[in-house]
Amino acid sequence: MFTQTGNFKEFVERLPDFIRTVVHPLDGERFIKTGQKWISIDEFAFGDKGEKLVDHILPIESLTETLIPILESCNMRNLPSIPQINTTKHGHYRQYYTEKEKKIVKKIFEADFEIGKYSF
Numbered sequence: 510m511f512t513q514t515g516n517f518k519e520f521v522e523r524l525p526d527f528i529r530t531v532v533h534p535l536d537g538e539r540f541i542k543t544g545q546k547w548i549s550i551d552e553f554a555f556g557d558k559g560e561k562l563v564d565h566i567l568p569i570e571s572l573t574e575t576l577i578p579i580l581e582s583c584n585m586r587n588l589p590s591i592p593q594i595n596t597t598k599h600g601h602y603r604q605y606y607t608e609k610e611k612k613i614v615k616k617i618f619e620a621d622f623e624i625g626k627y628s629f
Contacts (some may be wrong), residue, residue, distance in 0.1 A: 550620060551624065573587060
């Protein structure tokens with residue numbers, strides 16, 4: 510049983526088991542537990558044969574900067590700004606990971622790191 514933990518290190522170390530038993534319990538079949546809020550980009554943006562199913566993949570970190578030009582290219586003008594709500598103040602994500610945790614996360618989300626051009 511997986512319970513919520515306030516310890517980031519423990520969360521990351523338990524992530525591989527969580528993915529295997531909760532997110533993909535049916536031998537790799539694509540399955541998201543009810544209420545699950547995250548999924549790897551390659552699981553919804555690409556088909557079974559690797560074909561891209563979406564026109565754009567936008568990084569949430571710079572949504573306004575990347576979305577506005579796309580909307581303008583569709584002749585949408587005078588767009589309202591996108592508000593940032595429920596934000597938190599914290600340092601850069603890299604500072605929260607040990608080398609062991611970086612390795613775990615990179616292995617699980619390898620495709621996201623490539624697609625989103627993320628790095629540690």
